[in-house]
Amino acid sequence: MCCTLWAGAADFGVELEKFPRWDNTFNLKTWSGYKDNVLLSHQRAADSPFVAGGLDVLLWRLPENGWECLLLGSGEYIRYVPGGRVDKEISALAQAQVKKDFGNEWKAGLSLEYIYFDQVFDDTLFERAPSAVQVQGNIFTLRPLLRHEWAPGFFTEGEVLLSRQDFRQIVDDEWQAGPKWTFGRNFGHNSEVSLAYQFVDRQFDTRPARDPGGEAIVGKSLEFFQQEFFLTWRQNWDNARRWRSITRLSLQRNDDNAGGYYDYYRARVSQQLRYVAKNWSVRAEAKFTRYQYAIQPVDPENLAHRRKTVFQANIRGERKLSKSVKLFAEYEHERAVSNLTVEAYRANTISGGIDWEF
Numbered sequence: 001m002c003c004t005l006w007a008g009a010a011d012f013g014v015e016l017e018k019f020p021r022w023d024n025t026f027n028l029k030t031w032s033g034y035k036d037n038v039l040l041s042h043q044r045a046a047d048s049p050f051v052a053g054g055l056d057v058l059l060w061r062l063p064e065n066g067w068e069c070l071l072l073g074s075g076e077y078i079r080y081v082p083g084g085r086v087d088k089e090i091s092a093l094a095q096a097q098v099k100k101d102f103g104n105e106w107k108a109g110l111s112l113e114y115i116y117f118d119q120v121f122d123d124t125l126f127e128r129a130p131s132a133v134q135v136q137g138n139i140f141t142l143r144p145l146l147r148h149e150w151a152p153g154f155f156t157e158g159e160v161l162l163s164r165q166d167f168r169q170i171v172d173d174e175w176q177a178g179p180k181w182t183f184g185r186n187f188g189h190n191s192e193v194s195l196a197y198q199f200v201d202r203q204f205d206t207r208p209a210r211d212p213g214g215e216a217i218v219g220k221s222l223e224f225f226q227q228e229f230f231l232t233w234r235q236n237w238d239n240a241r242r243w244r245s246i247t248r249l250s251l252q253r254n255d256d257n258a259g260g261y262y263d264y265y266r267a268r269v270s271q272q273l274r275y276v277a278k279n280w281s282v283r284a285e286a287k288f289t290r291y292q293y294a295i296q297p298v299d300p301e302n303l304a305h306r307r308k309t310v311f312q313a314n315i316r317g318e319r320k321l322s323k324s325v326k327l328f329a330e331y332e333h334e335r336a337v338s339n340l341t342v343e344a345y346r347a348n349t350i351s352g353g354i355d356w357e358f
Contacts, residue, residue, distance in 0.1 A: 023060045023061075026058075028356045030051075030354060031351050032050065032352070032353065034351075035047065035347065037346060038080060039086060042341065046084055049080070054077070059072075063101070067101075070095075072095040075093070076090070078090070085134075088118070089119045090118040091117045093114070095113045095114075097111045098110050109144070110145075111141075111143040111145070112141070113139075122336075135169065138166045143161055154186075156182065157182040159180040160179050172205055172207035173204070174207075176202050182230075189238065191236050194231075200225075200228075203223050204223065214296070217258055222257065222262070223256065226252060226253070226254050228250055228252040230248070232246070235247075243275055244274045247270070248270045249268070259295075263296075267289070268288065270285065287313075289312075291308040292307050306338070310334070310337075311336075324356060326355050329351070
């Protein structure tokens with residue numbers, strides 16, 4: 001949002017040299033709530049109240065000689081009370097972006113990202129006996145990109161992903177690499193529609209590949225080849241951008257490097273709607289994800305192909321008390337339905353807190 005404001009200032013003839021070279025925003029927040037299924041378990045769901053805190057940091061450098069820099073940081077700590085099989089969840093993100101405008105509608109950029117997490121992880125994608133477990137790990141990501149605006153309102157963008165994921169237990173470490181291509185169009189009220197294709201090669205360090213019957217192949221590490229198409233529509237419905245919506249559709253095909261045991265199709269659709277007034281805002285979002293495996297059976301006695309559907313819904317309200325302080329409340333629902341009984345679950349989370357910008 002700050003980048004848009006600066007660009008608008010330049011367009012209207014504001015003397016940018018009068019602004020500070022660096023713009024910054026800090027948000028400190030704390031909240032509490034209740035979750036009725038902390039481990040996303042099919043049976044013996046463990047519920048718990050929790051308290052939490054977080055910090056968001058944004059640093060943005062005023063564009064100079066075509067260069068633009070952006071630094072982002074975010075961290076959250078959730079403590080479950082009194083604490084049981086899961087006593088806490090932690091996440092942290094640090095991201096640095098640099099972009100260069102070469103003129104003639106060409107831009108290049110580079111993004112570096114680090115993520116730390118200590119969270120409950122649904123490992124049903126890999127395990128023959130699926131389960132949700134708490135996992136610690138680190139993700140390092142590099143993304144160079146090149147963008148060209150080749151006609152008024154139209155753009156193309158190429159990006160390359162290189163990522164390393166290190167897990168401290170249970171889940172296998174992996175490399176991810178591949179290109180992404182996006183074609184899009186900007187139109188009224190700063191809205192945008194885009195179509196993208198991405199290919200990702202995922203190479204696991206030690207997780208074994210499996211034959212069509214699910215038996216491990218000795219000496220052969222698992223590798224995925226993932227192809228995905230995305231359609232994204234971001235719409236601001238009025239000049240004041242009070243009503244906003246984001247629609248996302250995607251279709252992914254996953255192929256393994258062995259007998260196809262892990263081959264699947266994944267379809268996903270999500271819809272977000274937001275209303276922003278002077279002192280309050282409401283955001284609602286729903287997401288459906290469907291997995292359909294090509295040959296993997298439910299179990300040796302049930303040869304029906306494994307399938308799973310996940311539904312997630314979220315509604316959040318915010319109310320400003322002053323220029324820098326606001327209250328917020330949020331409700332989340334998540335449900336997984338599957339013909340493999342052990343991976344079905346239902347979870348609800350309700351929370352509320354305060355956010356202070358300084």
